[in-house]
Amino acid sequence: MIDTTQEKLIDSLDNAIEALRYKSKNNLYSYTEKINSIDSVALYASAEMYKGTRMFWTSPDNQLVLIGFGSTSMLHAEQNRFNEIDRQWNDLIEKAIIDNSYQLPGTGPILMGGFSFDETEESDLWKNFQSNKMVIPEFLVTTYKGVSYLTYNVLINEESSPEKIAHYLQEQKAHFLGSKNHSSVSSNRLIEAEDVLGDKWKNTIVKATKQIELGSLDKVVLARELKVKFGEIISIPNVLNNLLEQQKNSYVFAMESEDDCFIGATPERLVKVEANELLSTCLAGTAPRGETMAEDEVIGQKLLEDEKNLQEHAFVVDMIKMAVEACCDEIEVPTSPVLLPLKNLQHLYTPVRATLKKEYSLLEVVKRLHPTPAMGGVPREKALQFIREDEDLERGWYSAPIGWMDASGNGEFAVAIRSGLVKANEASLFAGCGIVKDSSPEKEYQETEIKFQPMLAALGG
Ligand SMILES: C=C(O[C@H]1C=CC=C(C(=O)O)[C@@H]1O)C(=O)O
Ligand SMILES: [Mg+2]
Numbered sequence: 139m140i141d142t143t144q145e146k147l148i149d150s151l152d153n154a155i156e157a158l159r160y161k162s163k164n165n166l167y168s169y170t171e172k173i174n175s176i177d178s179v180a181l182y183a184s185a186e187m188y189k190g191t192r193m194f195w196t197s198p199d200n201q202l203v204l205i206g207f208g209s210t211s212m213l214h215a216e217q218n219r220f221n222e223i224d225r226q227w228n229d230l231i232e233k234a235i236i237d238n239s240y241q242l243p244g245t246g247p248i249l250m251g252g253f254s255f256d257e258t259e260e261s262d263l264w265k266n267f268q269s270n271k272m273v274i275p276e277f278l279v280t281t282y283k284g285v286s287y288l289t290y291n292v293l294i295n296e297e298s299s300p301e302k303i304a305h306y307l308q309e310q311k312a313h314f315l316g317s318k319n320h321s322s323v324s325s326n327r328l329i330e331a332e333d334v335l336g337d338k339w340k341n342t343i344v345k346a347t348k349q350i351e352l353g354s355l356d357k358v359v360l361a362r363e364l365k366v367k368f369g370e371i372i373s374i375p376n377v378l379n380n381l382l383e384q385q386k387n388s389y390v391f392a393m394e395s396e397d398d399c400f401i402g403a404t405p406e407r408l409v410k411v412e413a414n415e416l417l418s419t420c421l422a423g424t425a426p427r428g429e430t431m432a433e434d435e436v437i438g439q440k441l442l443e444d445e446k447n448l449q450e451h452a453f454v455v456d457m458i459k460m461a462v463e464a465c466c467d468e469i470e471v472p473t474s475p476v477l478l479p480l481k482n483l484q485h486l487y488t489p490v491r492a493t494l495k496k497e498y499s500l501l502e503v504v505k506r507l508h509p510t511p512a513m514g515g516v517p518r519e520k521a522l523q524f525i526r527e528d529e530d531l532e533r534g535w536y537s538a539p540i541g542w543m544d545a546s547g548n549g550e551f552a553v554a555i556r557s558g559l560v561k562a563n564e565a566s567l568f569a570g571c572g573i574v575k576d577s578s579p580e581k582e583y584q585e586t587e588i589k590f591q592p593m594l595a596a597l598g599g
Contacts, residue, residue, distance in 0.1 A: 154294060166230055202282055206248075220504055227249055362569065385592050419488075449575070
């Protein structure tokens with residue numbers, strides 16, 4: 139029997155296919171409907187048959203949850219990646235037929251995905267996460283301010299059959315919305331943790347501080363890897379549940395590609411655009427949390443006054459301010475940082491607000507901002523060169539932009555730190571530190587130890 143939602147979908151498809159007579163082949167068709175509220179991680183688990191394409195995203199305020207799966211189109215650029223993806227997306231959207239009566243952020247056709255830290259890096263570890271991968275999910279479940287919506291994205295042409303497409307989409311929907319498959323096995327058993335080249339990393343810090351002293355570099359962010367192995371295949375829904383529970387004030391994300399999953403909980407926004415409002419974040423400078431409230435306050439106060447951390451932070455503020463000034467009006471940047479407390483550590487934090495000029499897109503801003511000195515360094519090219527030559531690490535998508543954008547130019551990218559690449563029962567975790575003149579190798583090492591904690595705890599290690 140054909141129910142009313144299916145009838146509506148068939149009608150909408152009928153109109154879309156009719157409109158194609160005058161358009162080119164294989165156009166994107168997108169249809170959005172309201173659905174009952176869902177448990178986002180349970181839905182992610184239910185979409186098991188789409189393993190390898192699933193994507194998960196929540197903003198720190200939990201106002202927006204995006205779960206995408208299936209891949210209707212994958213945009214990829216060989217070079218000039220941010221502008222090229224923008225161009226391909228605009229082309230696609232210009233011809234697309236969009237039936238979305240809600241017009242809320244994160245509904246309708248969207249692109250989800252990310253970029254690698256360094257476009258020129260070649261990596262075997264990251265073979266499934268190349269320089270750029272932005273996907274239009276076939277199914278997108280958006281929960282915006284507690285209300286859920288389902289968007290179907292399909293390619294259609296003049297010969298498409300509305301009945302067949304509608305039938306297929308609704309069948310899939312019944313599958314993933316109806317399924318009770320919510321995996322909640324007990325936590326994973328950590329059986330091995332290998333600090334990859336830890337001592338060498340400390341020597342690299344000495345080398346960096348020497349270069350800084352000589353004046354050829356001001357700041358460079360250096361990262362290291364911790365390889366962990368578990369007794370069983372790591373359950374991504376379990377890790378998501380743990381991250382959501384344990385890491386408040388963070389973007390929780392997961393991107394699957396083939397057999398691998400890049401997952402994490404990052405506190406760092408790169409840029410958000412909604413209408414013409416732009417928000418960015420300067421986050422750099424770190425201290426642990428205290429055991430008691432009193433101790434926590436003392437540590438926080440010390441961080442706010444610590445010369446070395448303030449310097450680390452100031453490089454980021456100066457650069458982001460300059461990048462934003464080039465494409466925005468009405469820029470607001472407070473003159474001194476405040477504390478951003480997280481479960482395992484606290485950061486120096488300066489929010490940035492501005493009005494984005496009409497001629498600039500979200501990805502154009504991403505291009506200008508990435509990598510900020512919270513991930514790369516100052517001067518940018520010199521720092522990148524140091525990282526390429528001395529870091530001994532395949533960064534892949536770690537410390538790079540990850541996020542989403544919609545057809546109206548809205549969207550958000552975070553910086554993918556506090557993250558790990560999961561492969562079956564193993565994971566590579568990454569953590570880095572801003573190295574400045576007064577950095578001590580031992581202290582920076584301790585800082586990375588704390589930065590590994592969120593992912594270790596979420597994995598069950
Ligand atoms: C590069 C990382 O953190 C950056 C973000 C905030 C604070 C940082 C710091 O204090 O060193 C780092 O610049 C990481 O967590 O892997
Ligand atoms: Mg630091």
